[in-house]
Amino acid sequence: MIYKLLPATEWDDARAAGHLAGTAVDRQDGFIHLSAADQVVETARRHFAGATGLTLLTVDPARLGDRLRWEPSRGGQLFPHLYGPLPLAAVVAAEALPADVSADAAVAALLG
Known part of the structure; x- marks a missing residue:
């Protein structure tokens, strides 16, 4: 699975x-920025520090076809980028993050 964090x-x-x-x-x-499981906590820390009212989407990459590309980004790591809209059928879960903890801690807790 891959992930999208957004308001x-x-x-x-x-x-x-x-x-x-x-x-x-x-x-x-x-393109739509997505993260692998081992990247999403750092994405939350870097881009959503102090933010509240966030949702974490769990996305099935098999439902995205060839519009999904893994490309170098932060520190040369390969990140999933989607060229085109993200269909709702590809989203297998949407979890609201609690407002009383940091985004990175909330994401880490959700992913276990």
Whole structure:
């Protein structure tokens, strides 16, 4: 599985639209940023420190086809990037993160 961390309001918008077109940063970069299980806690720490009202999506990469590419990013690590909208059918779970703990700690707790 791969993961997408985003504000809950953007997840609400995606459900209403029937797909996730990406966050503002995703649209700016031309692809949807995703993380592998061993990357998502650091993503939360770096990009969502102090943020509340977040949702963690668990995404089945097999449902994304050839629009999913693993490309070098932070420190040369390969990250999953989705070129095109994220279909709701690829999201196998959506977990709201508790507001009373840091995003990285909440993600770590969810992933066990």
